[in-house]
Amino acid sequence: LAKTTQPISMDSYEGQEVNITCSHNNIATNDYITWYQQFPSQGPRFIIQGYKTKVTNEVASLFIPADRKSSTLSLPRVSLSDTAVYYCLVVVTGANNLFFGTGTRLTVIP
Amino acid sequence: NAGVTQTPKFRVLKTGQSMTLLCAQDMNHEYMYWYRQDPGMGLRLIHYSVGEGTTAKGEVPDGYNVSRLKKQNFLLGLESAAPSQTSVYFCASSYLPDRQETQYFGPGTRLLVL
Numbered sequence: 035l036a037k038t039t040q041p042i043s044m045d046s047y048e049g050q051e052v053n054i055t056c057s058h059n060n061i062a063t064n065d066y067i068t069w070y071q072q073f074p075s076q077g078p079r080f081i082i083q084g085y086k087t088k089v090t091n092e093v094a095s096l097f098i099p100a101d102r103k104s105s106t107l108s109l110p111r112v113s114l115s116d117t118a119v120y121y122c123l124v125v126v127t128g129a130n131n132l133f134f135g136t137g138t139r140l141t142v143i144p
Numbered sequence: 145n146a147g148v149t150q151t152p153k154f155r156v157l158k159t160g161q162s163m164t165l166l167c168a169q170d171m172n173h174e175y176m177y178w179y180r181q182d183p184g185m186g187l188r189l190i191h192y193s194v195g196e197g198t199t200a201k202g203e204v205p206d207g208y209n210v211s212r213l214k215k216q217n218f219l220l221g222l223e224s225a226a227p228s229q230t231s232v233y234f235c236a237s238s239y240l241p242d243r244q245e246t247q248y249f250g251p252g253t254r255l256l257v258l
Contacts, residue, residue, distance in 0.1 A: 068246070075251075075252065076249075076251060076252070077148075077234045077236070077249025077250055077251060077252055078187070078234075078247075078249050079249070080246035080247070080248075083246070121186065132177075132187075132189070132247060133189070133203075134179075134186040134187035134188075135186050136184060136185065136186045137186060
């Protein structure tokens with residue numbers, strides 16, 4: 035299973051774009067990159083998933099370079115409600131479980 | 145559609161006591177999972193089930209047992225609670241473990257073992 039590395043914490047002011055980078059040097063051909071968000075006292079919530087290039091949904095964008103050894107979660111114009119822990123996971127197709135690291139604690143400052 | 149629910153929300157146990165945590169999902173998902181989350185350690189998989197009547201060990205199964213007698217329910221049991229089992233427990237479910245599927249998490253059960 036590919037191990038992921040991401041910053042422990044980040045701070046950002048409201049209205050700014052936030053980019054959280056995750057490295058996954060040992061990602062395999064069939065693996066997908068998935069990001070979850072967790073608010074205090076709640077379970078994690080799926081944000082976005084991608085295989086290569088760029089994926090965008092109503093919440094975030096995910097950028098994956100050609101070598102797929104890293105990925106960047108982009109949150110546009112963050113608000114205070116985006117304060118949460120963000121987890122980067124490498125998901126093996128057909129795998130029965132997910133492995134969560136310690137995540138990145140994002141704090142949005144007014 | 146309630147999604148994934150967990151019972152109880154909070155519990156205090158004494159060392160050696162037993163208890164069962166209940167997870168229920170109404171999404172007709174095949175797969176269900178139990179995780180524990182400790183400060184600074186992210187989530188770790190305890191046990192999971194790939195369908196009714198099946199269970200399998202995850203990353204940290206010792207001290208826990210599980211049962212999946214009904215598709216919609218996944219029970220996590222602690223036969224003899226220890227202070228090291230103080231944690232927040234999350235249940236999750238998914239239709240299939242395929243890349244297109246995501247896991248849906250419950251609100252968590254906070255357990256304190258004294």
